Amino acid sequence: MVTSLERRIADSLDSRASRSILRRVDQPPSAEDGAPLIDFSSNDYLSLSKNETLRERFLEKLSRTELILGSGGSRLLDGNTTAHFALETRLKDFFNGPAALLFNSGFDANVALFSTLPQPGDIIIIDSLIHASVWDGCRASRAREQVWTFEHNSMDSLERRLKEALSEYEGVRAGETTVFVGIETLYSMDGDFAPLREIVDLVEKTLPRGNGFIIADEAHATGLYGPRGRGLVASHGLEDRIPLRLHTFGKALASNGAVVICSPLIRSYLCNYARSLIFTTALSHSNVISIGCSFDLLEDGTSEKLSKQVRSLCMTFVKKMVQITAGVPMALLSIPRTACLVVQLPDHPASPIIPLLTTEPRPLASYLQKKGYLARPITWPTVPKGQDRVRICIHAGNTEMEVIGLVDAIAQWATDRLGRQSSASNARL
Template sequence: MTELDKRLDHLLNGRKQKNRFRSFKEYDTSSESGLVDFSSNDYLSLTSSKALRKAYLSKLSSTPNIFGSTGSRLLSGCTPAHSALEKRFVSFFGSPSALLFNSGWDANVSFFATVPQPADWVIYDELVHASVHSGMRASRVPPERRIPFPHNDPKALAEVLETITSTSSSNDRSTVFLALESLYSMDGDFSPLPALLDVMGQNVPRSRQCVVLDEAHSTGVYGDQGRGVVHALGEEGGAQGGKRGEGRVDVRLMTFGKAVGCSGAVLLCSPTVRSFLVNFARPLIFSTALPHSTVIALDCVWDVLQSEEGDQRRRSLVVISAYIHSQLDILLARTPRDILHLPPDHNIPFPDSDAPNLPPKPGSPILGLLTPQPHALSAFLLERGFIVRPVVPPTVPPGGERVRICLRAGMRKEVIDSLIEALRLWVDSRVEEDRGVRAKL
């Protein structure tokens, strides 16, 4: 073993002892395997759409360029197909401009590493994605000007904003960035977006605000034809030609790796922010642009999202999400909290949930089931044919250990029933075990 390998091995052993060791696990999720995948983010089951597959193969066979883009967007990788896709997104999402990235990770890192300047503030929900943290760390904004606030808590946000505005002078021109997600991937809860935007409006002049919303888990799923939560709430903003849109969300991130079934992302922002990123965002400047095959796939996916098939898939996801909540509520009502429970605010209704295309209450397709024994529960469920992955620190805070259930539009109610039955067996076995331990004392 080299000295380097020895040192790394020592560090890895430390992780193993803390039960935090990560490794790849391969599962056969083909229909023959009998396994049901509750870990995939393929919320609309689009990766198994026959119509999409047919359209994609047909378009591939009739398009001359289908392989790699062969260079960064600043070199050979800016093709008419890339620009046409961005134009499609500008019009579809109602944004002043759009910029493609190779992943949501790259887009968040690029934005937060370059756009906020040293005198600005970045206020963020404590549960925002790791990519926002990596971006902030690489930025020139000093750590004391990057402030988290407790998850989804408008009051706590108000306190943070009051503190920073009380210390700033009347001619302060700094920007206050607010980083949020529409649907949080670990707790599976929605952001109380209108309330948070109201708080922002009460504390920071509009000209000094920049609200950035990550729609990774709502792209394609919510809003008219899948335009996202911000669009459904009429909050799409961003400035063009010096004029600011009516909405209060300035920058949106839509990603393609989850419900869209491909990979990559698009940042919806003002033309100035776009141009700034093209000039300074290293993951964009120094990396090969999305391959043609992906650009073609995205075009085909958007044809489906904008069709009756897309509407049907979105409706099915809402139905199956409501169903699992109703069944889980029954199970959890008789389950001791220390065995299994949902995060505290999980069932808070989506703000304005009567608006069309927004999820009804409770509508989240992501459920984080908190348990002190996530690995054991995951193994128990796998033995019964369900892939439900454990999530442990540092991905979630200590004490937030859980298994995560992600639903897909194509799932049938019977599959949900079988999963709930398996969870019930697990709960009963834990209750029995606890009783045995208490009887011995």
């Protein structure tokens, strides 16, 4: 018998399938000949997951550490081991922060931050493209009635929002109501950078009583930018002006987990109220060891060398993409204007995330996969309607030849596609 629940769930999935937006967790894709695909998709930007030194250090530390399995409980109970505490202290120092608090994931951390820190009556203003975990935190927040967005990376839009808050709320003018501003330093889907200095200047200027509170999510920037990979806030020298930073370990650091860099007061508040910290088993010992080994490679300068390699490959990719997209209809294939800045402005940081904007993300991604390149389609509702794409991620471990091969395959797809279009219109004549 099909229950009413099963019928309703199946209807929702059918509806998604009919709109081509059904998400699947299936067997990972492989090339036609079964060979592994060349990674142009994962967040393993520094290719640390395949780094031999990291692997050897990790295995060596595992072999000489007594406690490697499990963690024993929540950080508030038996999961608060010396190893967890030592890692936190190390990260506090590394990121030049007043205090640090580990979370099991960036997702858990964002949910905790946005659901606990804003007090009743406070206002949350977030970038319209912010990560889903921030949205989930906002929905659970006591300030959920005052969650506003500003247009992605638009200073005019943020300024309008801040001025609206000032004009509508006496508490904001009096410095009593806190205005939280949530941003990512490098956006995960568009691969563009937040104008950090402008944001900080604007918030400080508009809210001179110090009641602006910026939360910067460095998930995609950690390890790649700033001195020793400390992130973009550090590379702009803004550590003292941004009160809270989130760094995650699951992307460029080839591990799992996250750390919040904040004041001791906020750390203590999170320990008391953050449900995604209190009611979960702490990171396993082996995970803590693996995070520590990744930070060894940041501290000894290895990651800076790898970041340079990423930058060089990004430049090659963007230069070639600019060439091949000239003359191709934008709807079929283009890269955003922001992606081109790295080849136009000498000091502009290189983003390893470059979206190929196309109305045909699935055919393009599956063509690339058939040719041996792993790239994935990203469609609504993960990105806004009309902004479908294939997201390319460049890694330190990719080679120049692979990048050139990828661009050639993209070009070939566009040529075939245009050829098909023109022969179809000739047939109609």
